[in-house]
Amino acid sequence: MTNYGIKVMKAGYSVTNTDIRNLILSSKYTMLKYHSDTTANLTITAGNTSGYVDFTHNLGYVPAFIAYVQHSWHDTIQRMLPFGISAAPLIETAFSTSSIVRCRVNMIERPDNVTFTFRVVIFKDKIA
Amino acid sequence: MTNYGIKITKDGYGITSAEPRNYVLSSTYSAVKIALAGSGTINVSAASTATATIAHGLSFIPAVLFFSELSPGSGKYFSGCTHLSTPDADAGDVGIYAGTDADRNPVESWVDATNLKIAYHNFHASQSRIVTYYYYFFGDSGV
Helix, strand or coil: CCCCCCEEECCCCCCCCCCHHHEEEECCCCECCEEEEEEEEEEECCCCCEEEEEEECCCCCCEEEEEEEEECCCCCCCEECCEEECCCCEEEEEEECCCEEEEEEEECCCCCCEEEEEEEEEEEEECC | CCCCCCEEECCCCCCCCCCHHHEEEECCCCCCEEEEEEEEEEEECCCEEEEEEEECCCCCCEEEEEEEECCCCCCCEEECCCCCCCCCHHHCCCCHHHCCCCCCCCEEEEECCCEEEEEEEECCCCCCEEEEEEEEEEEEECC
C-alpha cells in the first residue's frame, strides 16, 4: 500500500486530486519546522560603513532560515534579505553556519547613526 | 459543523484561539509544503558565469528558497541572490569585486514552470571555485 497517510484538501477538492497546490496539508510532504524567531538591532554609528549581528542557534548544522530587516529611517517597512540599493549604496545580506545566522550591512558613510532591526526565522531543517 | 479539523496549538494556547500564529498545526490553514529539496555543486571558472539548472517537475511556477556556499568549504550559506560589496571574506575573498559588474551581484536566479536557474558569476580573473547550493521548491505557486 503506497497511497496512505493524512491528507486534508482545500474545500471542493477530493483526496484523489494530484495537484499539490490543492492540499492544505499532507503527511507525504515535509514542511519547514520552526526553531526560533528572534529580533536584534544593529546600530551603525556616523562615519562607519559596515556591521553585523549574529543569531545563535545551537543546532550543530547549517539550517535554513529567512531574514528580514527594518530600517530606522523608515517606519514600518520590513524587507526580506538579501536586500540592496545600488544607488545608495546599501547592501544587506545574510548567511547561516553550523552555529549562527549572520546578518550583515555594507553601506555608504552617513552623517548620522542608523539602526537596522533584523528578524531571523531559523528552521530546524538542515541544508548542510 | 464548521469548526472542525486537526488543530495543535503552542503551549499555553487553547484550540479556540483565532490567532494563526498560535498554532503548531491546523488544517484550517494551508501549509507551505516542500515539494522537492536537494543540493548540488557547480564549478564556476575564473572570470565567467555558470548556471545551475534544477528541474522541479511541477506543472506550475513554484515558490522557491535557496542558499549558496559561495566560498568553497566555508560552511557559510548565503540566502538568495546575494549582493556583495568588496572582496568579501565570507564569500571567499577571491576578488568578487574585481570584475566589472557595477551591481556587484554575483548570484542571479529565476524560476519558471520547468526549472530553477541560478547563475553564479565569478569575478576573479584567475581562480575558479566550486559553489554548493541547496534548494527548496514549495507546493504553492510563486506567481
